[in-house]
Structures are given as structure tokens and as C-alpha cells.
Amino acid sequence: EIVLTQSPATLSLSPGERATLSCRASQSVSSYLAWYQQKPGQAPRLLIYDASNRATGIPARFSGSGSGTDFTLTISSLEPEDFAVYYCQQRSNWPLVTFGGGTKVEIK
């Protein structure tokens, strides 16, 4: 099983600041990685797929990068609605996909 480790567990930032979230895979997943946003009581929302492609309707302030084992989700300037939990997911060995443990972005 491919294990995804996200860091930090919690990120405390203010609106307008830049957020940088990390996801590291236990083995190479090429570019087969996605990022999701989840708010309390809601289902996850797909933000980024295949490492760097924004999903339909996702604002340009969200960007993804990386390949192999190290990936980054960047939110260029945090909006109030961006405070949430973010998960990464790999599809390298589909259909047995796995998710990371999540990073909570909270208001400082």
C-alpha cells in the first residue's frame, strides 16, 4: 500500500497569507496525485488532479506541483472560505487509491 504523509498537521495563518501544504508518498506515484478540500459537515471537494491541474470551477489561487514522491498544494492568498482540511490522494495503483491524513488550515 502506498502511504501518503501530509505536513504540517495544522497550519495557522491569517487571511491574505500564502499557504503551502506538503504531501509525501512512500514510493513514487508519478504525477498521479490529487488534492481535496473538506469543510466541517461537508463532503470533500476536488481541487487539483494529476498534481497540477485545477478541477472545474476551482479558483486560480489554488495551485499544485510536484512529481514522484513530493507534492505541494499552494494557496496564494487565503480567503476566509479557504480555512478547511485538505487531503491528498494518489491513484498510482488504482483502483486501490489511498488518501493522506490531512492538513488543517486554521485562522491564526
Next chain:
Amino acid sequence: EVQLVETGGGLIQPGGSLRLSCAASGFIVSNTYISWVRQAPGKGLEWVSIIYSGGSTYYADSVKGRFTISRDNSKNTLFLQMNRLRAEDTAVYYCARVLDYGGNLYWYFDLWGRGTLVTVSS
């Protein structure tokens, strides 16, 4: 409106059975790949099972032999039959559709339901 709606969750004793439903609207389930993904209280996401458009099914090791995924094309609905339930199966269960861009599958999930809570406890 394109959406997924899960029902069927509840409180069940260990060793019991439960069947979850996922009703789709705005698209045809038999033309897509749909998974069940669960989330234990306060925890992360765990993939559970998937059914392909052609009918093939796959399961996570943690539920293999106990859970069965199926669908009723006439009702445009997906099911998850859960048997021999354990405390560690307690979670919100989501159904989620695999992203399909122009016939190319991307094995990520672009449409999720709101989830249904399953609590396994005596």
C-alpha cells in the same frame, strides 16, 4: 441537478448487517465508475470499494469478504451491503464518482454525496 444522495445509515450492533444506498441523478450510474469512501469520526478518508461501469468490483482489504457493492440500473442507484460489522466500521460513508474527462478516467473523485453515518456499537 447532478448529485449523489446516500441513505441507510444508523446504529447497528457489532456483527450486524446494514445496506447503504446511493441514489444518483443527472447522470447514469451504469456508465460511470463509483466508489464508496468512508471517514471515521475525526479521522481521514479511507477508500472502501468501487464498481466499474462494466460491473467489476474491488474492495479494500479491511472490508473484503464482509462488504458487497452492487447497483440497480433501473433505479440508477448504488448499494453497499455491509455484513459482520465491527466497531472500526463506524464512519460516515460517502459515495463518490470517478472523474471522467471525455472518456478518460482519472481515478479521482469529482462528485460526492453528503454521506450517511454508520455507528457500530452495542
